[in-house]
Each structure stands twice: as C-alpha cells, then as structure tokens.
Amino acid sequence: xxxxxxxxxxxxxxxxxxxxxxxxxxxxxxxxxxxxxxxxxxxxxxxxxxxxxxxxxxxxxxxxxxxxxxxxxxxxxxxxxxxxxxxxxxxxxxxxxxxxxxxxxxxxxx
Numbered sequence: 001x002x003x004x005x006x007x008x009x010x011x012x013x014x015x016x017x018x019x020x021x022x023x024x025x026x027x028x029x030x031x032x033x034x035x036x037x038x039x040x041x042x043x044x045x046x047x048x049x050x051x052x053x054x055x056x057x058x059x060x061x062x063x064x065x066x067x068x069x070x071x072x073x074x075x076x077x078x079x080x081x082x083x084x085x086x087x088x089x090x091x092x093x094x095x096x097x098x099x100x101x102x103x104x105x106x107x108x109x110x
Contacts, residue, residue, distance in 0.1 A: 037092035044085050056093070062086075063094035070097065074104040083110065
C-alpha cells in the first residue's frame with residue numbers, strides 16, 4: 001500500500017506541475033471540455049502546458065484512484081498549497097469527485 005500511495009502522490013505532484021509520468025495510459029472522460037480545461041489550468045498556473053496529452057493522462061490517473069489514495073492526494077495538495085491547481089483537473093475530468101475534495105478540505109479545516 002505504501003508504494004501505491006507514493007506513486008499516487010508522485011502522479012499528483014506531476015499533475016500540479018502540468019506534467020505527467022509517461023507510464024499512464026488512462027484517458028480523460030469524453031464529456032470533458034479540453035479547451036475550457038486547458039484555459040482554466042493555464043490561467044491558474046500562469047503558463048502554458050507543454051504536453052497537454054501527458055497532463056490529461058495525469059489527471060485521469062488521479063481521477064481513477066481509490067478513495068483512500070485520492071484523499072491522500074487531496075491532503076498532499078492542501079499541505080503543498082497547490083489545491084487550487086489540483087482541483088481544476090478534478091472539476092473538468094471527474095467532477096463527481098469534487099464532493100470528496102470538499103470532504104477532505106472540511107476535515108482539514110482548509
């Protein structure tokens with residue numbers, strides 16, 4: 001479990017930077033709006049995403065995490081001060097998980 005959590009945190013860190021690991025094969029949901037998503041994340045980051053395909057793969061990887069790993073990634077982003085960046089991808093590619101984000105934020109008092 002510790003290795004899986006470490007991998008999840010690493011994927012989240014890459015996601016926050018606008019990058020991804022090359023081993024991810026997950027695809028973004030078909031109902032996401034890539035143009036709006038890209039504009040939103042680039043606005044928050046303050047720069048463009050060099051490899052959009054890799055970024056989308058990182059978001060999909062985080063969206064596919066089980067509840068415990070996802071909660072840990074949310075908490076890590078709170079600790080790192082990057083939760084705003086993190087939630088952009090969640091809002092666009094797995095908005096059904098925003099309730100989990102909100103629950104973790106409340107539990108951390110963030």
